[in-house]
Amino acid sequence: xxxxxxxxxxxxxxxxxxxxxxxxxxxxxxxxxxxxxxxxxxxxxxxxxxxxxxxxxxxxxxxxxxxxxxxxxxxxxxxxxxxxxxxxxxxxxxxxxxxxxxxxxxxxxxxxxxxxxxxxxxxxxxxxxxxxxxxxxxxxxxxxxxxxxxxxxxxxxxxxxxxxxxxxxxxxxxxxxxxxxxxxxxxxxxxxxxxxxxxxxxxxxxxxxxxxxxxxxxxxxxxxxxxxxxxxxxxxxxxxxxxxxxxxxxxxxxxxxxxxxxxxxxxxxxxxxxxxxxxxxxx
Numbered sequence: 001x002x003x004x005x006x007x008x009x010x011x012x013x014x015x016x017x018x019x020x021x022x023x024x025x026x027x028x029x030x031x032x033x034x035x036x037x038x039x040x041x042x043x044x045x046x047x048x049x050x051x052x053x054x055x056x057x058x059x060x061x062x063x064x065x066x067x068x069x070x071x072x073x074x075x076x077x078x079x080x081x082x083x084x085x086x087x088x089x090x091x092x093x094x095x096x097x098x099x100x101x102x103x104x105x106x107x108x109x110x111x112x113x114x115x116x117x118x119x120x121x122x123x124x125x126x127x128x129x130x131x132x133x134x135x136x137x138x139x140x141x142x143x144x145x146x147x148x149x150x151x152x153x154x155x156x157x158x159x160x161x162x163x164x165x166x167x168x169x170x171x172x173x174x175x176x177x178x179x180x181x182x183x184x185x186x187x188x189x190x191x192x193x194x195x196x197x198x199x200x201x202x203x204x205x206x207x208x209x210x211x212x213x214x215x216x217x218x219x220x221x222x223x224x225x226x227x228x229x230x231x232x233x234x235x236x237x238x239x240x241x242x243x244x245x246x247x248x249x250x251x252x253x254x255x256x257x258x259x260x261x262x263x264x265x266x267x268x269x270x271x272x273x274x275x276x277x278x279x280x281x282x283x
Contacts, residue, residue, distance in 0.1 A: 009152025011161055014145055018165070021066060021144070022059075029058030045122060045230035052226065053129035056136035063139045076147050079201050086198055090206025097259060098214040101243065101250040102221070110244035112237040113219060122230055126217045134208040141166045141188065142195045142204050159196050163188035174225035175247030183251050184224070186260040187211070193264045197271035215249060222249035 007013040036050045067073045105111035141162050149158035166188030167181050191204040216223035220231030225248050238246040245252035 005152045009148050011149065014148045014152075015165065018140070018145060021062060025059040025062035027058070028061050029055045032058050046125065048229040049122070049126050049129050053133040056133040059136040060132065060139060063144055066144070076143050079143050079147070082202070084200070086194070086200050086203030087206040090194065090203040091210040094207040094210025095214050097263060098211050098250070101256055101259065102215075102219055104255060105241075105244040105250060108241060108243055110239050110241040111235065113233040114236045116220075116232060116234050118232060119230065123217070127213065130213045130217065131205075131209045134212055135205050137166070138191060138201060138205045138208055142191055143201055146192060146195055155196055159189070159192045163192050166191075170224050175222070175245065175252065176225065177248065177252055179254060179257060180245070180248045180252035183253070183257045183260060186257055186264065187251070190260055190264045190267070193267050197267055222247065224248070224251060
């Protein structure tokens with residue numbers, strides 16, 4: 001007998017619940033904002049990182065409470081297991097992918113970077129803040145939404161649907177284009193494929209963190225249309241091309257679309273081949 005799908009496991013139900021959860025999350029986020037406001041004396045660079053990234057700690061608190069309070073969501077907490085996690089793997093992959101895109105943009109003359117300065121305390125704070133922001137999005141999309149949709153439908157529907165929703169969450173970002181939206185959906189698909197293939201949230205968080213930190217804090221490029229006030233390098237010249245978008249950065253280009261979807265396919269086929277090999281060895 002086919003299992004009856006619960007309302008909050010349907011696509012409409014998940015979207016509705018997500019809006020409610022995001023609204024509730026605005027409360028702890030507002031509290032955090034009030035707590036960091038007195039720290040303005042630390043400078044505009046510190047405040048930019050705090051306001052853009054650190055506020056999302058309120059989202060993490062809300063999602064964890066939703067998983068703890070509602071009995072039907074508690075199984076999601078098991079997804080935070082650190083056993084055989086791929087956090088480092090994700091961090092390395094995110095850095096490599098982002099750097100490939102940057103190098104190509106530089107080689108083609110679409111981008112010029114200039115070293116600024118190393119502010120170690122600010123960089124350490126940025127690592128923590130960016131990690132929190134990426135964990136916030138991954139917990140929301142790849143644990144809550146993905147697991148709900150997987151339970152209501154199947155893993156493939158969950159993989160595709162939550163990736164599309166992830167992309168749409170960025171629809172109001174500065175400089176958004178059709179190419180940028182396809183790229184963001186592809187990036188969501190890449191994160192979802194990590195969870196689909198390895199059943200591990202930490203690899204997805206690591207990749208997301210590394211991608212955002214590398215492009216925004218290291219190379220000084222826009223992160224989904226938002227420029228940093230401090231970065232290790234800064235953009236001195238840029239032009240619109242197939243590999244770079246001055247407003248949306250590398251995320252708004254055809255090349256990034258190709259590299260993100262190609263990497264997603266490689267992870268899927270590599271994981272599938274590895275599982276098949278393990279099954280043969282068991283036999």
